[in-house]
Amino acid sequence: xxxxxxxxxxxxxxxxxxxxxxxxxxxxxxxxxxxxxxxxxxxxxxxxxxxxxxxxxxxxxxxxxxxxxxxxxxxxxxxxxxxxxxxxxxxxxxxxxxxxxxxxxxxxxx
Numbered sequence: 001x002x003x004x005x006x007x008x009x010x011x012x013x014x015x016x017x018x019x020x021x022x023x024x025x026x027x028x029x030x031x032x033x034x035x036x037x038x039x040x041x042x043x044x045x046x047x048x049x050x051x052x053x054x055x056x057x058x059x060x061x062x063x064x065x066x067x068x069x070x071x072x073x074x075x076x077x078x079x080x081x082x083x084x085x086x087x088x089x090x091x092x093x094x095x096x097x098x099x100x101x102x103x104x105x106x107x108x109x110x
Contacts, residue, residue, distance in 0.1 A: 026092040
């Protein structure tokens with residue numbers, strides 16, 4: 001798998017707080033967030049940059065369908081206490097929504 005330094009580049013490039021981890025680009029193997037990276041820094045120190053993502057990512061990720069309503073997405077996020085929720089379309093990754101996307105969408109409008 002990929003080491004954390006590669007994930008940091010993606011987080012910066014995409015200007016996001018989390019990334020879906022997928023070996024095939026279709027299914028969700030895990031998710032890694034800024035919070036996971038901070039925990040990794042606490043445990044591994046500077047060596048965290050060389051740690052494989054699989055050692056830090058969350059597994060058993062809760063997802064939702066692309067057909068889910070905004071209220072439904074928010075309910076899922078609240079009940080599972082997650083800030084990021086992968087969206088699936090017919091079982092394949094279609095996107096990622098964050099609590100911030102839902103709570104403050106006007107912030108992102110231009």
